[in-house]
Amino acid sequence: xxxxxxxxxxxxxxxxxxxxxxxxxxxxxxxxxxxxxxxxxxxxxxxxxxxxxxxxxxxxxxxxxxxxxxxxxxxxxxxxxxxxxx
Numbered sequence: 176x177x178x179x180x181x182x183x184x185x186x187x188x189x190x191x192x193x194x195x196x197x198x199x200x201x202x203x204x205x206x207x208x209x210x211x212x213x214x215x216x217x218x219x220x221x222x223x224x225x226x227x228x229x230x231x232x233x234x235x236x237x238x239x240x241x242x243x244x245x246x247x248x249x250x251x252x253x254x255x256x257x258x259x260x261x
Contacts (some may be wrong), residue, residue: 177227203238210234
């Protein structure tokens with residue numbers, strides 16, 4: 176949500192269709208009042224990375240660039256982890 180050119184809240188995520196199911200792989204958002212990144216694992220756990228000295232707008236841009244550049248790497252890692260737990 177933007178107000179007067181200030182990003183107050185946001186969510187951006189990458190989801191992939193794997194084995195006919197849409198799965199969340201990575202998410203950047205402002206849940207819990209601060210910008211952070213959640214890397215989702217097939218076992219349901221998440222690895223969280225905080226950005227304490229960044230504005231919401233900076234983390235939104237960082238997230239957009241990261242997902243555009245690295246989506247394939249995130250998907251491959253997710254699929255590798257899936258194979259380990261099967």
